[in-house]
Amino acid sequence: xxxxxxxxxxxxxxxxxxxxxxxxxxxxSGFEVYEAAEGETALKSFAVHRPDVVVLDIMLPDFxxxxxxxxxxxxxxxxxxxxxxxxxxxxxxxxxxxxxxxDYIVKPFNPLELTARIRTVLRRTRKQRESHHAVLSAGGIRxxxxxxxxxxxxxxxxxxxxxxxxxxxxxxxxxxxxxxNELLNLVWGEDFIGDTKTVDVHVxxxxxxxEKDSSKPELIETVWGVGYRWRKED
Numbered sequence: 001x002x003x004x005x006x007x008x009x010x011x012x013x014x015x016x017x018x019x020x021x022x023x024x025x026x027x028x029s030g031f032e033v034y035e036a037a038e039g040e041t042a043l044k045s046f047a048v049h050r051p052d053v054v055v056l057d058i059m060l061p062d063f064x065x066x067x068x069x070x071x072x073x074x075x076x077x078x079x080x081x082x083x084x085x086x087x088x089x090x091x092x093x094x095x096x097x098x099x100x101x102x103d104y105i106v107k108p109f110n111p112l113e114l115t116a117r118i119r120t121v122l123r124r125t126r127k128q129r130e131s132h133h134a135v136l137s138a139g140g141i142r143x144x145x146x147x148x149x150x151x152x153x154x155x156x157x158x159x160x161x162x163x164x165x166x167x168x169x170x171x172x173x174x175x176x177x178x179x180x181n182e183l184l185n186l187v188w189g190e191d192f193i194g195d196t197k198t199v200d201v202h203v204x205x206x207x208x209x210x211e212k213d214s215s216k217p218e219l220i221e222t223v224w225g226v227g228y229r230w231r232k233e234d
Contacts, residue, residue: 008051009118010034012042012068013084014061018107022055025111031118037061039068046072046079052125053080053118056101058092066099073100077161080121082114097201100160103194117193124189136171139219139231141210143168157209162187166202167210170220170230179227203228 009026013019014037023033034049036042039060046054054072058065069081083096083104093104102121105114136143142151143164150157150164159167169178169186178186180196187202188194207214221229 007122008032008034008049009053009055010036010042010045010049010051011055012036012039012060012065013055013057014038014059015057022111022114026115026118029115039063039065042068043071046075050076051079052122053082055082055084055114055118057084058096059086066095069096069099069101073160078125080118080125082117082121084109094197094201097198098205100162102162103192113193120189120191120193124192136168138171138174141167141171141219143171152210159206159209163202163206163209166199166206170228174230177223177226177229183227199227 007030009031011019011022011026011033013022013035016037019035019037023035026033034045034051036045037060039062042054042056056065056068060068065083069083072079072081077100081101083093083101084107085092085096085104086107096104103117105117134145136145140153142154143149144151145168148161148164150159150167165187166183169183180199183199184192184194184196188198203220204214207217207220210219211217219231221231223229
């Protein structure tokens with residue numbers, strides 16, 4: 001398996017049997033695996049090993065996976081985070097995505113599916129980093145593709161990697177109605193496994209950050225029955 005050495009995975013799961021089960025299957029697929037049973041241990045392990053992927057359970061004995069995710073994102077905005085949850089509730093999924101998770105998988109799951117998802121997000125990340133360097137500008141928003149920074153009226157705005165890529169997709173297709181599936185393909189890749197709620201979550205967060213009034217969007221318009229459109233400057 002060739003992942004350009006991006007094959008280090010940290011598993012954060014308090015159930016010893018589940019954690020070892022995941023680890024054995026990932027090790028058998030060529031990944032180097034680190035393990036943690038609590039959030040604090042996970043953060044310490046991450047600081048030492050700097051893995052490419054964190055497989056993160058929501059229910060942990062010290063503090064929950066959501067807090068771990070937030071703290072990881074403060075350390076590294078590019079690490080891939082895949083949530084594990086036994087609950088499978090939409091609110092958990094949406095909250096995880098809002099905090100910057102790249103994917104989620106509901107217990108019980110097939111270990112082959114988890115391995116496939118990890119490979120998918122690693123391929124997607126590699127492709128994104130190979131994108132050409134340039135600057136895109138429209139509607140008072142500027143994207144620096146070299147530094148992966150977004151500016152609103154020359155003020156740097158803190159966005160997640162997926163939010164950045166979504167704005168890039170919009171700005172490269174101005175005044176074009178993009179369906180949710182098209183946005184999933186452009187931002188998450190054609191082999192993304194998930195649902196279209198992901199797009200709505202990211203659009204809502206972007207409107208809060210970029211629009212003058214997020215309830216009356218002027219940059220990212222809703223195209224009813226289709227998806228969304230980046231409004232071309234007059």
